[in-house]
Amino acid sequence: MVTIADVAKHAGVAPSTVSYVLTGKRSISPRTRSRVRESIRQLGYHPHAGARAFAGNRANVVALVLPLRPGVHLPAQMRIVTSVVTAARRHDMDVLIMTADQGAEGLRRVAAGARADGFLVMDVELDDVRVPPLREMPQPSVLIGRPAAAKGLVCVDLDFEAAGARCVEHLVGLGHRHVGFLGAPSVVYQRNTGYAQRTMAGFGAAAMRRGIASTALPAEDDYESVLGALRALLRAQPAMTGLVVHNEAALGWVVAGLRALGRKVPEDVAVVAICPDEYAEQRQLTSVQLPAEELGRRAVELLAARLAGVPAPALTLLAPKLSSRASSVPR
């Protein structure tokens, strides 16, 4: 194995100099630097990660804690994972994955053993069991999502409130004056799911600001329920020409349901969805998507900043991006 001492000897410098060339933690004359670089290259030297972690008190590892419930939306999750890994590499860090079953105990083990320098927690729930251990450990963490008690934590999330509002703005921009909101199953709101409530609130507030009529209803995941909700929305607002849907499972039934009620999409009713991009693209729905790549990247950057001693904002909300597709046209 080729060590830093070998490189030092080969380059005719001290080991510390090689170290400093590598870390850039003190200035090195260009001549020395290039000589060291050349030796590193010639000898094929790669610093030993263990030794480095040990001496430097930095593992150069970020632990990525996967969602508690599997399968929420796998493609989006995978994209977050990928973007986290890519972003982490830019900061010279590798990514350790932890799964739900490792729980709080696993977090403590990894933290206490200094196996990771920081934690990234995906798909955080309002009352998340992983939050308490995060508060106790010396390493910083960044949450993707927003727990109920976020005090003292650093979170990144899509700005769901703005997402709801953005949909209204889009519809208003197209000339619609009566809009509806088809939400998640009522149980989702009952259990205080943060993002669902915020989306609806954003929708309602935007409609109020624009001075237009709005109605909102939850819907279960079956055709009957969706049809019933659509019927109720149309009864409340017979002139409804714009519909915002925040319910992935219902998306499949919405167009058919509207059709059954005598409304064609997009001629009679413009539909805007808030859902993963694949869903929307496949069905050609105008939509606000979950910015998976950016979520992952920003989370890593916030963590890297904290590791570098730069304080991070408690909450980073990503602006929603609306993609206009075939399901919404001017009225």
Added chain:
Amino acid sequence: MVTIADVAKHAGVAPSTVSYVLTGKRSISPRTRSRVRESIRQLGYHPHAGARAFAGNRANVVALVLPLRPGVHLPAQMRIVTSVVTAARRHDMDVLIMTADQGAEGLRRVAAGARADGFLVMDVELDDVRVPPLREMPQPSVLIGRPAAAKGLVCVDLDFEAAGARCVEHLVGLGHRHVGFLGAPSVVYQRNTGYAQRTMAGFGAAAMRRGIASTALPAEDDYESVLGALRALLRAQPAMTGLVVHNEAALGWVVAGLRALGRKVPEDVAVVAICPDEYAEQRQLTSVQLPAEELGRRAVELLAARLAGVPAPALTLLAPKLSSRASSVPR
């Protein structure tokens, strides 16, 4: 920070004794062991991962290399990831993830830096760019899948040949004497995709062994193509009452296609699929699934064995498991 020396002092033993209690690498009297254990508990000691990796020449980390092409079948992949993490923990190892974009270079970096003790490579392709670096590095690796040149490598895979045969056995067991095989798009066979070819070969061989008639055809991913292939299969064998489908994308069209040709499933034609379990369950299809959990677990165990110096078999083939559902009935 609480170190091994603190524990040793607290328990009134030497640091090495604590180490041996932890690793179990030499016998310790029950009294000493329990005293040390108690001190560890009281002091809340967790060994420093970096120091351990450094001194022991063991990072206790396995690198999991994700598939090159994303999205092949995410649920199955996620299940493999989860089972790998779970199994790795049983061997006191954590899991580092590497994504496709890190490529061969990333593998070399992680290997040379001794960041991981071994590599697990998912979804290996016949001519996989990740294979050459694996051969050069000192750490052992286990591949999930089978590359063309597997010489000297350790692989785990579903026994696709047996899977094809198993479907035939199932149909024959139900009394079917004329069976068809609807395969992947022809391009898949053209590019020598190992598992596709092996599945078909297993299907054909089993039919031969049982002395029954069989016909096989590829099918593209659209309804027209599936319908055409089904029509051709029925023309070749008008008495066909059993169909094996190895084409996820086509699955959605098969039942409708058979219906359009006047055959009801399962009364007229029994259908057996080779596909991820979710697909089959959702559509109530009899199927042979990809044993994701077992694949991950076995891969870890093989790697752990190699790390412990036990030579591993070059190829571990997992027996296919058939789940009988509504799409296949006795004739």
Added chain:
DNA sequence: GTGAAAGCGCTAACAG
């Protein structure tokens, strides 16, 4: 701008 040297916390060989 560079070198020398002291550990970091743990493991494993050596000794008893």
Added chain:
DNA sequence: CTGTTAGCGCTTTCAC
């Protein structure tokens, strides 16, 4: 069955 001790390869003071 247990204690003593010598590093592992790197970072980081301290010194020049």
